[in-house]
Amino acid sequence: MRRLMGVLRTPLGLTATVLSLGVLVLAVVAPILWTDDAEAVDTSNILAPPSSEHWAGTDNLGRDILYRTLVATRLSVELALAATLIAVTVGLLLGTAAFVLGRRPGRLVGAGINIAVAFPGILLALFFAVIFGVGATGAVLAIGLAGAPAFGRLTQTLVASVAARDYVAAASVAGVGRLRSLFRHVLPNISEPLVVNATISAGGALLAFAGLSFLGLGVQQPQYDWGRLLFDGISSLYVNPWAALAPGIAVIIAGLAFNLFGESVAKAFGVGVVGGIPELPSVAAHLDDVAPVEDAGHAPEDVVLDVRDLRVTFPGPNGPIRPVRGVSFAVRRGEAIGVVGESGSGKSLTALAISRLVDDSGRVEADRLELLGSDLRAADTKAQRQLLGTSLAMVFQDPMTSFNPTQRMGGQLAESARHHQGLSRKDALARAVDRLRAVRISDPETRAHQYPHEFSGGMRQRAMIGMGLMGSPALIVADEPTTALDVTVQQQVLDLLADIRAADDVALLLISHDVSVVGEVCDRVLVMYAGRIVEDLPAAGLESAARHPYTRALVAAVPDMATDIDQPLAVIPGRPVDPSDVPAGCAYAARCPLASARCRAEDPPLVTEPDGSRVACWHAGEPIAIEIRDRELDHELEEVEAS
Amino acid sequence: MSELRFEDVTVRYGHYTAVDQVSLTVPAGQIVGLVGESGSGKSTLARAAVGLVPLDAGRILLDGEPVPTRGRRRPLQMVFQDPYSSLDPRMTIGESISEAMAPGGSRAERRAEVGRLLELVHLDPARAGARPSELSGGQRQRVALARALGGRPSVVVADEITSALDVSIQGAVLNLVRELQRELGLSMLFISHNLAVVRYVATHVAVMHQGRIVEQGPTAQVLAEPDHDYTRALLAAVPGKRSL
Amino acid sequence: MSLASSVAPAPRVGVLSHPWVRFGVRRLGRLLVSLWVLVTASFLMIHLIPGDAVRAALGPTAPPELVASTRADMGLDDPLLVQYLHYLQNLLHGDLGTSLISRLPVSDIIAQRLPATLELAVLGFLLAVAIAVPVGVTMGVLTRRGHGRRTELAFTTTSVVVGIIPDFLVAVGLVYVFGVSLGWLPVAGNDTASAYVMPVVALAIGPAAILARILRVEMVAVLGADFVRTARAKRIPNRSVYLRHALPNALTATLTLGGLILSALVAGTVLVENVFAWPGLGSTIVSSILNKDYQVVQAIVIVYGVGVLVINTLVDVALALLDPRSMIKEG
Ligand SMILES: Nc1ncnc2c1ncn2[C@@H]1O[C@H](COP(=O)(O)OP(=O)(O)O)[C@@H](O)[C@H]1O
């Protein structure tokens, strides 16, 4: 309901709603009020142009065009609704047949729909008009049946998408029959698009009817709908054009009204809040009181990437959202740094910000952001693109979607070499083949001519790494490079990254939610929580030397091959912080067993320890009592989770 | 307590054999872990067990009888991987759970039973009126468990039920699985691609590769002395096992 | 594990294993089935008409002997199956029967009328695509995520409105403005080049608006895709990102729906021809329906149907060329 109200809040939605209601009201009252006026014959005044007496002039029997147009509303709307009813009913039967009947008969119905849909509605309508004969009834049947395949196809697609969901499978496992499941689970979940599309079809049927009547195949005299009036009026276009224009305009208004009403509702349901996200205002003051970050002086020579107080801000419906709230770290030549944290903690955004790939809507700020000594905050120049294109390699999480499906692999790799190194097509391709070989893809010549879908997941991820090696990268940023891969394949990709790093002294920034992956590959680990680094420690110390309660919980919550199977696993209660609602004080306080009053009031700064590690916690390293969790506590935690 | 037995089960999609003559027993009151990479046929085997895909050969027996896949009594229940798609967004969680319960009983009795089931998975019975969108992923997965238990099953098939969850929530769901198994004496087929997770919950483990079970046995034994090359490859690939 | 991902294509050997061959075979199969459905439906059309089609065509005053002899000539007294086989046989020889009214061979009527319709349809098709592609791509880039909300609203509203107005009403409006009021363009026939302007525009404008709208949406979606981020990460110029990476993918998505819209455009000639007294098949089919000249109607339905099927096939081939994955999907 609230979303329906949203329809009324857009100018377009409001107009469409008012118009649709107006047409419906007119359909009811016009024949009651004006039938006599519309049918009064005045042979002394035929085909008169508009006058104060007849606003739209008269027809060839001297009847008032405007009244006739108004009165015709009812028949036009009635016929359109009747046709829509037929289309929707038949379409629903066809579209749900596959679900109810099961695979084989369903596939047959589907094939039938596919063939029927290929033929445009007007053609089908003509076909049926021949069978059912010229006239209003024939036309209703013709337009109804002609609309059925399209509606059937829509229903079929929607049903198939819901039927593939696990809750339908779960209902089937629970013993719920197909027909019952159709009415309980499938139809309710597709009712919105169905209703919306039925409304749009009603508009379409109205227009189609006008078309048939206009051809003389629909409503016959003495009945008249808009199309019939148009058909009669078109012959007198030179004498009284309004005889054709008035019903024409009526058809357009009514057709548009239904259509736009449907479209507005669709938009309101699909997009959610209507009105849109406001432009990004200058960042509100409270966002700027970032926790103090100590200045580590100037970067030493071998630093590849230097990041100080990196912040990323997006416009949100209730003010700016800052998912990355001041991240500082440096990566030295050949160093491998891991970034861990729950999903939503800002890992990926940090990576995108470093590589200048954050969406245009986001704003990236930093006190320092340097790659190989050049400032990445500066304007987007050719030199900078050259630097980023050759010295920084990106590896993304999902190798399935990260390649262009319409281009051959070799070409996709060669592209950057052609652009940045000025190689010819042939040389660039040769280098691409060489790089594919370097990432251990067998038969790279053949592979370079294949499309991404012909590669397996692991091969694609290796090709993605190969793409980064087209230049001479000093830093590889890999965002969850193994998450979408099988375990055995994961290992190959990690090995490859490690080998490249060792061979060419390339630095690696490896993002993962999996502590054990990071612990295996990296020298140092940055632990992120709610857009901040909360701990920075040597990877070797993850198990034993972690001091932040979040790091310790993260390590303990994941079972590994040495976990004591007689003990319950540690759990982190509650849920991660929503970046649009970051609490005051320590962001982790709501979930932290060590939280004290100070934690809730004051945000702990990231402090560098004498050994070079960093931690942001008022109670870093304090012992955590093993909790004996019981039902009571669980319920309490539910409340926290639910709130 | 019941025993679930797969006997020479084969499932094909068109020409492709997804499950190839699999024989596997889930002993009464035990958790059997099923590991293997994606596409190896784990989910197909699970879906075949609950009647979601037809068998091309073989039998699936529950205490020696064919598993009923028609009618309302379903002693074999399943929990799905993605808690975001396994609950009907239009239904309250109470309705979803109630749908899986045997028909009959008064309204109050059914409500009490829903409350009991929610309690069993450590959710507040007062939240029966909530819709899935109001719950976190971990909570949804617990509702899905409660729904499976609503059918009073003797065997539960759990298909990758933690892999869509964040690591911080995964632990809580695993704890719950072990606890339910212990308290209700359930038999369970626990599917996962994560060996460490399987090691933690399962007493027995079966390794699936290209549609076949290549190795099975007590978890400790299979992990300590793997027989098959593929099992060894899987073990070697577990992160954290070696350092570079 | 999703079930789909576990279903690998069955191994095949020989020439049949080449994806293009398999695509061609499957696509041809579907074309043939569709053709058969079309031909059978048009055959049945005459038999589904309640009452005696010949009597209806010749009128209530025609002598019974004439009706009887015409029925016999048309073979309408044979068993249905015999008629059907006969019908198929004649079709294969290009014999479409004889008009009940004018007594001319139907194939002659078609041959005479087809070129005008073909011209109209092809020009309309080209104009629609020529408008839709640049407009859709430009709007897609201008309104990509986080950009041009006002532009988006204005464009969407305009294109929805323009897309909904049916071609024959556009035609009537054009005739009124440019023919009747301004007198700039001829309102009927196809004798001069200027006579083509209004019919072609009337035919193309709606489909162009809808296509442009779909293309914009697809463009916006594609610009947010992972592989566009990969392309941006290569730091190639934005123009290459839009035209080389985004456009082909947006086009494939658009074509799937676009085929339906373009075949609707072809069918739209029926109405537009009637507004402009265009000497094509569209005006002929309507007058034949009104005259109950069923043999002619039957033949024109087949011609239009074949046109639509050809367009669908061409669209699928274009899809396969643009996106090799579409070949393995259901052809
Ligand atoms: N383009 C965007 N617009 C608005 N918010 C975004 C955008 N990209 C990411 N976010 C938000 O930023 C937060 C951090 O996201 P991300 O960096 O992807 O986390 P992680 O990689 O650690 O899972 C999330 O809450 C996400 O919703």
Ligand code: SF4
């Ligand atoms: S500062 Fe306090 S609340 Fe935050 S992590 Fe440390 S102990 Fe926990």
Ligand SMILES: [Mg+2]
């Ligand atoms: Mg991420």
